[in-house]
Amino acid sequence: MTRESLPLVFAAGAVSAAIATVFAYRWKLNSSETECVEMVFLLSAMKLIINLPQWLVSLYNTNKDREFSTDDEMISMAVAIASQNVSEGSGGPFGCAIFERDIQTGKATIFSVGANRVVPLTNSTLHAEMIAIQFAQKKLKNFSMKGAKEGKEYVLCTSCEPCCMCLGGTMWSGVSELICSAAKDDAEKIGFIEGPVFPESYKQLEEMGMKVKREVKRKEGAAVLEKYGQTGVIYNG
Numbered sequence: 245m246t247r248e249s250l251p252l253v254f255a256a257g258a259v260s261a262a263i264a265t266v267f268a269y270r271w272k273l274n275s276s277e278t279e280c281v282e283m284v285f286l287l288s289a290m291k292l293i294i295n296l297p298q299w300l301v302s303l304y305n306t307n308k309d310r311e312f313s314t315d316d317e318m319i320s321m322a323v324a325i326a327s328q329n330v331s332e333g334s335g336g337p338f339g340c341a342i343f344e345r346d347i348q349t350g351k352a353t354i355f356s357v358g359a360n361r362v363v364p365l366t367n368s369t370l371h372a373e374m375i376a377i378q379f380a381q382k383k384l385k386n387f388s389m390k391g392a393k394e395g396k397e398y399v400l401c402t403s404c405e406p407c408c409m410c411l412g413g414t415m416w417s418g419v420s421e422l423i424c425s426a427a428k429d430d431a432e433k434i435g436f437i438e439g440p441v442f443p444e445s446y447k448q449l450e451e452m453g454m455k456v457k458r459e460v461k462r463k464e465g466a467a468v469l470e471k472y473g474q475t476g477v478i479y480n481g
C-alpha cells in the first residue's frame with residue numbers, strides 16, 4: 245500500500261477486542277466452544293480499508309502545494325470533487341476537502357479529501373466528510389484536529405450541508421470552521437434524506453467555538469446535485 249493511495253487502515257484492535265469479548269461471552273452461553281473460538285478469530289483478523297478512487301488521489305496530488313486564501317477557492321475544491329465523482333461514476337454527488345490553515349497568515353493548503361463511497365463500498369458510513377475527517381486524523385495521528393499542530397487550524401469544506409451523521413462527525417473532529425456549498429434542501433429536492441439537522445444544530449456548533457458558513461457558492465453545489473438527480477442512484481440508509 246503506497247502513501248499515494250492514501251490508504252486508511254484500521255487494525256480494529258480495541259474495538260474488535262471489546263466486541264469479541266461480548267460475543268465470546270454470549271456465544272459461550274448459547275453455543276459451542278468451537279463456534280465461540282471461530283468468532284473471536286474472525287473479529288481479531290478484522291481490518292477496514294477505505295480506498296479512494298484514483299482520480300481523487302491525482303486531484304489531491306495536483307493541488308497539494310497550491311495556496312488557498314479565500315472561502316470561495318476552498319469550497320470550489322469540495323464542489324469539484326463532488327462533480328468529478330459524478331462524471332467518473334465513482335460514488336454519490338458529494339465531495340469534501342479539509343484545509344490546513346495558518347492561523348497567522350490565513351493561508352491554507354489542502355490537507356485531506358473525501359468523496360462519497362457508500363454504494364461502491366457497500367457501507368452507509370462512507371460519506372465524503374467522514375472519509376476526509378478520517379484521513380486527516382490519520383495524518384495528524386490525533387483524534388482531534390483542534391490544537392493538533394501549533395499555529396494551524398482546520399477548515400472542513402463540503403459540497404453540501406452535512407447529514408446528521410456528518411454533522412456529528414464534524415462536531416467531534418476538532419475542525420475550527422465548517423463551510424458548506426449546497427443547502428440541505430437541494431439534496432432533499434432530489435430525494436436524499438439528511439436526517440435530523442436543524443438550525444439549532446448549527447447554533448450548537450457555533451457555541452462550541454466552530455465557525456459555520458453556509459450557502460457559499462450554493463448554486464455550484466446545487467448544480468452538481470441537480471445533474472446527479474437526473475440519472476444517479478438515490479440511496480438512503
Ligand SMILES: *[C@@H]1O[C@H](CO)[C@@H](O)[C@H](O)[C@H]1NC(C)=O
Pocket residue numbers: 326328329330331332333334335336337338339358359360361362363364476
Ligand atoms: C462519484 O460518483 C459515482 C457515480 O455517480 C459514485 O459511484 C461514486 O461513489 C462517487 N464518488 C464519490 C467520491 O462521491
Ligand SMILES: *[C@@H]1O[C@H](CO)[C@@H](O)[C@H](O)[C@H]1NC(C)=O
Pocket residue numbers: 291292293294365366367368
Ligand atoms: C463497509 O461495509 C462493508 C460491508 O458492509 C465491508 O465489507 C467494509 O469492510 C466496510 N468498511 C469499509 C471501510 O469498507
Ligand SMILES: *[C@@H]1O[C@H](CO)[C@@H](O)[C@H](O)[C@H]1NC(C)=O
Pocket residue numbers: 385386387388389390391392
Ligand atoms: C492531540 O491533540 C491534543 C490537542 O488537542 C494534544 O493535547 C494531544 O497531545 C495530541 N495527541 C497526540 C497523540 O499527539
Ligand SMILES: [Zn+2]
Pocket residue numbers: 371372373406407408409410411
Ligand atoms: Zn453525511
